[in-house]
């Protein structure tokens with residue numbers, strides 16, 4: 001049986017990139033990835049002892065290893081990564097082997113079995129992130145900041161050949177990775193070993209010239225290596241992702257000197273000014289250490305001042321922890337933990353005033369937030385198109401259909417099947433019981449949560465459906481007035497015909513009557529409920545639009561074609577068992593009244609099952625009603641001038657490509 005491996009990574013993006021390469025090495029040796037630790041024959045921990053927290057987490061693994069080894073005595077555990085000598089000794093008893101990363105790659109897994117030659121792992125990797133490819137361009141650092149272990153554990157700066165980097169980048173782009181993250185401990189100190197004229201700026205330019213649709217990002221640069229040439233290059237790079245993490249560490253010159261950072265606060269501020277003047281727009285984050293040995297309150301206040309003045313988009317703040325072997329380790333760790341925590345909190349509070357949400361700017365998490373909407377009348381083929389586009393642009397689909405949220409309502413709502421999804425995640429389907437009401441406010445809340453989850457994965461959300469009101473609630477952030485349902489009043493209003501409901505609303509709130517869908521009983525009743533309960537007209541909805549760019553694509557269909565598609569689909573739904581579906585819903589406790597409220601298929605099939613309609617009449621009414629519904633949808637959509645109407649998939653793809661390329665994101 002094939003042996004299985006499992007890799008645990010505690011560290012930065014560089015460690016993650018290393019783990020991706022280790023995975024390739026192990027797979028070439030014949031190992032297969034295990035989904036969990038429990039199923040593995042080899043557990044490899046790739047860690048970084050820069051932070052105490054990572055060290056603690058590795059210690060935390062020991063009891064688990066013990067249990068696993070009791071079950072599987074042949075299980076092998078290996079530790080690798082950026083480990084201090086001192087930590088290495090401490091970890092020795094917890095692992096079968098501790099290997100330096102360099103040696104791990106030379107170790108048997110990296111040897112070509114047949115030829116006995118060392119394999120070229122430099123451009124062989126197994127990217128773990130869905131849309132991001134981490135491409136290391138250098139390793140190690142020559143700076144020796146006094147608190148940092150990197151120069152000790154990774155050694156001096158060693159840069160990769162620029163040709164190798166370009167090869168790996170092209171390969172990643174070919175595999176459809178949309179963000180290329182160039183990694184290095186001191187990324188902008190890059191110089192190609194085969195052509196010293198190629199520095200970081202030149203390398204960026206070469207990558208920018210690779211044709212295709214992708215973004216370039218990098219981490220971490222050092223302020224002293226941020227040259228004017230680099231700023232100019234970034235300003236002109238079409239594919240630069242407009243995000244820079246520029247670690248400052250402290251806002252006090254004396255502390256910066258003690259940290260051996262090689263720049264002053266003034267120089268740092270000037271650099272930020274230059275960057276912001278030349279690269280527009282740009283998001284800037286920073287790193288800061290609080291409680292460095294000897295940091296007095298007045299010196300910390302200088303960091304506070306710098307934070308207030310610079311208004312960073314985000315900051316990674318850490319409390320100083322002494323790392324053995326570093327120059328700062330010999331200094332007295334004079335700031336008590338409680339004070340460090342206080343200082344950390346102060347900086348965090350400042351940053352939260354200006355910042356995006358933390359994960360929006362985290363390296364490895366897409367800083368690009370854009371939403372694509374696919375809408376159109378019923379039967380126009382939205383779901384199918386959304387799947388195709390999601391496959392092409394690394395997206396996930398969110399349904400914008402007011403009836404598809406309900407469980408058990410599949411055929412009548414044309415809910416996409418598992419097979420049709422083609423492995424593209426779909427959201428907001430089957431999230432509510434048909435016995436209970438599901439409001440547009442609930443829908444909006446769930447969509448906003450889903451959007452954040454999709455962005456965190458670095459993917460593009462595609463909101464797809466035909467319920468214009470739902471789509472508007474999401475993108476324009478219409479805040480629905482909070483008037484609790486009055487069931488008795490609703491039941492009285494239910495007795496009125498649709499026309500009577502509309503006329504009553506026209507009398508009580510003519511303004512709202514002008515904009516409402518006059519055939520939609522549910523909305524008419526809700527509007528009347530608000531007017532009657534509050535004794536005021538329906539308030540102008542408060543708007544809270546999405547803070548990021550939205551592209552709205554509408555599917556255009558000729559009238560005759562749409563009628564034909566509606567008819568074809570209706571007959572198919574009947575063949576597929578729509579009547580059975582309604583019977584099943586009724587059996588599960590959904591009342592006739594509730595079924596009729598859902599409208600269209602559910603209304604007429606419910607009437608047929610109650611013997612209020614003959615079968616042929618039901619089909620005729622349904623065809624007509626669905627056609628009317630499609631017409632109302634088109635009228636609603638036509639009011640929205642932001643919609644870009646497309647005829648086919650190609651048209652959608654062109655629009656999306658431009659939208660994703662565009663700096664501001666406007667279509």
Ligand code: SF4
Pocket residue numbers: 141142143144145148149150151185186222
């Ligand atoms: S530049 Fe960064 S990696 Fe290099 S020593 Fe300083 S903190 Fe460590």
